[in-house]
């Protein structure tokens with residue numbers, strides 16, 4: 001990726017800045033403050049009316065979602081890494097809501113672009129990009145996590161529609177989602193991986209119930225989803241019948257790349273540095289402690305490596321190149337880095353890490369991040385599974401011995 005500045009880049013920067021001045025006023029900023037993060041790793045996803053309005057204008061100008069064709073609601077602009085970097089910098093500078101991060105924009109949209117019908121692309125993508133429809137991912141089940149192909153949620157074709165019955169678990173944001181993309185078993189007699197189909201399920205359909213699961217930090221980010229004879233139109237199947245595994249693998253590939261690239265934003269390191277400045281260790285500011293400084297610098301180097309790796313993956317994606325091992329390492333690297341950052345935050349606040357919420361240093365951001373980081377290691381495929389994938393599929397090492 002070539003990020004050197006060209007003469008026309010400064011003019012483009014002024015253009016974006018002017019656009020933001022016109023469409024994102026000081027009033028907008030003041031009256032629509034982003035929610036205060038409760039953990040270091042949370043992406044700030046704004047979906048309020050002002051954010052949707054700005055996103056609509058910015059897409060029309062070709063500033064956001066440039067990789068998505070205009071006919072599906074994207075910016076539809078030619079790939080230009082320098083322009084994309086300028087847009088990101090200017091939106092951040094203006095504290096303006098930019099592209100959303102999550103299952104919809106990062107997993108479903110690339111999957112639909114790759115495998116969806118024209119009708120599905122027209123119907124769904126635009127709302128995902130604006131944030132007017134929110135999506136969750138229904139893959140995992142109580143007996144099918146790492147071994148996803150063991151899933152048992154059943155779909156039967158009756159009168160031109162699927163009837164779905166089963167039980168999904170760990171479904172992030174299910175309680176606030178409008179739709180779920182899910183993997184279900186449609187061909188029970190076929191070999192495990194060939195018996196699945198990929199469905200788009202309306203979360204308001206009769207027969208769906210959602211039960212939030214409370215995590216160790218008291219929040220309930222994910223839920224169990226029960227499906228009891230839920231009717232799903234045939235037109236909501238992505239890819240051919242029985243080909244759901246291949247479709248989901250394309251989605252998982254996107255998820256793992258996005259997890260690595262976007263989970264660890266440079267601001268998270270800034271957060272840990274701020275914590276080190278504000279905390280005391282052996283009577284002195286923690287930022288002056290040589291061990292803390294050493295760990296901060298080591299993590300900063302890994303942050304840079306992660307950012308440049310994300311640029312590399314973007315470049316490969318836009319050139320339609322298969323990322324191979326480079327894509328496989330992104331989730332493992334990003335999630336272990338997120339964990340190390342949270343662990344350092346805990347070590348900085350030391351005994352303060354045992355306190356909670358308003359009683360704790362920095363509102364408990366360190367213990368909350370630390371507890372969340374374990375989930376990041378497991379979500380989208382555990383770290384051990386990632387290691388197996390890299391070893392066996394990426395590097396061609398022999399499969400692990402089975403008893």
Ligand SMILES: Cc1cc2nc3c(=O)[nH]c(=O)nc-3n(C[C@H](O)[C@H](O)[C@H](O)COP(=O)(O)OP(=O)(O)OC[C@H]3O[C@@H](n4cnc5c(N)ncnc54)[C@H](O)[C@@H]3O)c2cc1C
Pocket residue numbers: 136137138139140141142144145146147169170171172173222374375376378379380381382383384385388
């Ligand atoms: C924060 C979070 C968000 C999530 N969001 C979603 C979501 O939105 N949608 C969704 O469908 N799912 C979601 N999940 C579920 C996630 O995909 C599963 O938790 C994950 O795939 C592991 O499955 P499991 O929990 O059943 O653990 P298991 O598969 O039972 O694994 C238990 C342990 O055994 C190890 N293990 C298992 N098999 C092997 C092997 N072959 N080799 C080496 N080690 C192995 C694992 O690494 C792990 O340490 C989420 C999970 C978390 C934590």
